[in-house]
Amino acid sequence: MLTARTKTGKKLCLGYDYRKETLLDLRNKEEFICPICGESVLLKLGDQRIFHFAHKRGSNCRDNFENESYEHIEGKRQLFQWLNKQKIPSVLEFYDREIQQRPDIMFKHKGKKYALEYQCSTLSEKVFIKRTKTYIENNYTPLWIISSSHIRQKKKITIALSNFHYLFLRSTTSGNLYIPAYCPEEHLFQLVESITPFSIKNALVEHSYYSLHNIELDELLEPEKKFQFNLSSWNKEIEKFILNWSLHPQSSKKIFLHEIYNRGLNLFLLPPEIGLPVFHSLLIQTPSIIWQTYLFLDVLASKSPNDLITFQEINFHFNKRIRRNDIILRNLPQLEQLNPILAQIEYLQTLEQLGILIRKGDTAFQMKRKIMIPRSNREREEAKLFFYKKNNNILVKK
Numbered sequence: 096m097l098t099a100r101t102k103t104g105k106k107l108c109l110g111y112d113y114r115k116e117t118l119l120d121l122r123n124k125e126e127f128i129c130p131i132c133g134e135s136v137l138l139k140l141g142d143q144r145i146f147h148f149a150h151k152r153g154s155n156c157r158d159n160f161e162n163e164s165y166e167h168i169e170g171k172r173q174l175f176q177w178l179n180k181q182k183i184p185s186v187l188e189f190y191d192r193e194i195q196q197r198p199d200i201m202f203k204h205k206g207k208k209y210a211l212e213y214q215c216s217t218l219s220e221k222v223f224i225k226r227t228k229t230y231i232e233n234n235y236t237p238l239w240i241i242s243s244s245h246i247r248q249k250k251k252i253t254i255a256l257s258n259f260h261y262l263f264l265r266s267t268t269s270g271n272l273y274i275p276a277y278c279p280e281e282h283l284f285q286l287v288e289s290i291t292p293f294s295i296k297n298a299l300v301e302h303s304y305y306s307l308h309n310i311e312l313d314e315l316l317e318p319e320k321k322f323q324f325n326l327s328s329w330n331k332e333i334e335k336f337i338l339n340w341s342l343h344p345q346s347s348k349k350i351f352l353h354e355i356y357n358r359g360l361n362l363f364l365l366p367p368e369i370g371l372p373v374f375h376s377l378l379i380q381t382p383s384i385i386w387q388t389y390l391f392l393d394v395l396a397s398k399s400p401n402d403l404i405t406f407q408e409i410n411f412h413f414n415k416r417i418r419r420n421d422i423i424l425r426n427l428p429q430l431e432q433l434n435p436i437l438a439q440i441e442y443l444q445t446l447e448q449l450g451i452l453i454r455k456g457d458t459a460f461q462m463k464r465k466i467m468i469p470r471s472n473r474e475r476e477e478a479k480l481f482f483y484k485k486n487n488n489i490l491v492k493k
């Protein structure tokens with residue numbers, strides 16, 4: 096840890112740059128105390144590691160700093176100095192006794208109180224969610240930043256994102272969704288933006304990089320980049336996904352395959368209107384192609400032209416699928432205010448733009464024409480080619 100108190104109650108924060116001689120001198124004169132547990136701590140001034148405080152062996156401190164990696168100490172120190180440079184009131188390792196939580200940095204900005212957590216080690220989903228909830232309930236805006244070492248790029252625009260990664264997802268005030276990452280070695284922020292998952296673990300994304308010296312806090316909190324989306328990559332990944340599924344059928348997928356088979360559908364003969372990208376699809380863990388197939392089976396398939404499709408109906412079937420675990424939602428503790436039904440509505444809006452539905456008032460659509468199910472692979476290929484040629488503009492603009 097980087098903060099301790101002296102016996103007389105003075106705080107010493109090693110987030111500021113001190114000369115070694117000054118600290119050696121202080122160490123000879125003072126005794127240092129952990130601000131959380133009150134035990135005395137040692138000031139370590141080695142040449143290998145960053146200057147820091149350490150509990151004595153066998154300490155019972157509830158906040159076990161001793162597992163802190165070099166990356167974590169150095170990362171939070173850099174972020175603290177970055178905020179200080181911008182004259183943003185910040186406290187390193189701020190301990191909130193009331194909630195018994197200690198964000199890496201607490202700072203105040205534009206009337207809001209932030210709890211910045213720079214996370215290098217993995218943390219259980221349960222602990223992450225509980226901490227975030229406590230922050231929000233106590234008027235903190237959580238700002239979780241993941242270590243860049245956890246972000247592994249597969250290809251230029253595809254990335255594997257686990258449930259752990261999605262916990263870091265946050266929103267700008269305008270509704271842009273992104274995951275902030277930081278690398279202390281390169282002094283580099285990395286923002287993972289335009290996240291469009293095509294399977295549970297894989298997503299199309301855009302990466303933006305900002306040197307710590309060139310970015311201000313507001314740009315980190317409110318990145319302005321427009322949502323970008325690559326339709327041909329999406330298409331390729333969806334085709335690969337379908338193929339993969341048929342080659343490696345797992346029991347959880349078998350239920351889905353069985354159901355669509357019973358309804359006269361086949362994974363290889365899904366129409367091009369099923370499996371489309373929508374902005375909020377990342378709120379749902381179940382791949383788009385599956386929940387859109389369910390929506391088709393539950394609601395759209397039975398409708399004839401002029402029939403109404405109400406939001407209530409959509410909601411009812413969506414919730415039923417969630418209860419049966421056919422559809423799984425993502426845990427997004429920083430985005431609790433977002434309702435995953437948004438993704439379903441956006442899909443219907445896309446179908447409206449494609450000329451399949453017509454909007455009727457605030458809470459309903461009307462069927463204009465039915466979605467045609469291809470009867471052969473050849474028919475599907477032709478339908479798909481035609482569909483993407485004709486609707487390219489609609490699908491790219493999201």
Ligand SMILES: [Zn+2]
Binds near residue numbers: 132134156
């Ligand atoms: Zn302690």
